[in-house]
Amino acid sequence: MSHGKQFTLYTHAAGPNGWKVAYLLVELGLTYEPVFFDFAKKDQKSPEYLKLNPNGRIPAIIDHGNNDFVLWESNAILLYIVEKYDKEHKFSAVTDADKAYQNQWLSFQASGQGPYFGQFTWFHFYHPEKVSSAEERYKGETERVFGVLDAVLSKQEWLVAGKMTISDMSFISWNLVAFQVILGDDYPFAEKFPAVYKWHNAMAERPAIKACIEQRASMMSH
Structure with a gap:
């Protein structure tokens, strides 16, 4: 692979x-x-990728401008990038x-929003049996997370x-999953969570x- 660009980002169109x-x-x-x-081909479990990320998930980066420094876990990557390259803050x-509040919210996103929204998606699309109680639980948790955010952002x-x-x-891309998949187009989001909607x-x-959002949508449509 050519290293004409500073970073290599291992990712997934829908992820x-x-x-x-x-x-x-x-x-x-x-x-x-x-x-x-291509998750269907288990690219993320290849021996080559597991050398970079033993967790076998996306994302991971290689920073070619920093001696090919490798890092995985998305919020850890965000912190690394701003600490090294966002000198103007x-x-x-x-x-x-x-900084403590920044870490607080990154932790809430990683421990709350991502797992709950992701579990709904799993049970809705990929779990071999229909488990309505699980979908109801994670839809409820999705609304609870948005309620926490709305209370603060109001x-x-x-x-x-x-x-x-x-x-x-850190919340944007999972918000989109909630709008498009978990809650659906007819959900009155702007009325229920106006501060989150504006934010x-x-x-x-x-x-x-x-x-980036348009790029993802284009890739998903194909």
Whole structure:
């Protein structure tokens, strides 16, 4: 593979966690070569990839500008990128307190939003038997997570430091899964969670992020 671009990003067209990293890279103007895995072929379990990421999941990055540094786990990658390349703190916290809040929300996204939204998707699309109670549970957890966010965002525009940071950015791609799959097009989201709706759209309409969202939609349509 040519290393003309600074990063290699191992990802998946539908996988929300890989797109989180792409949003930040494009917002910071950092170049990357995406490698889109075919999960049906178990690309993510290949011996070559497991040497990079023993967890066998996406995403993982190679930072060719830093001695081919390898890192996996999406929110750890976001933190690494801002700490090394966001010297102007465009998308990252500055004070110790705000850094702690930034980590708090990244942890909530990784332990709450991602797993709950992902489990609904699993039981809805991939589990061999229909388990309505599981789908109901994870739909309920999806609404609960949005309720937590809405309560906070009804009082402030952003999660941390009065600006969009990686904490906010980490939620975008899983929000889209909720809108498109878990809750559905006819769900009255803007009425139930108005602050989340406003917050999400403010990020999704940014040109760099919008381009990534459109790229994913195009890949999914094929």
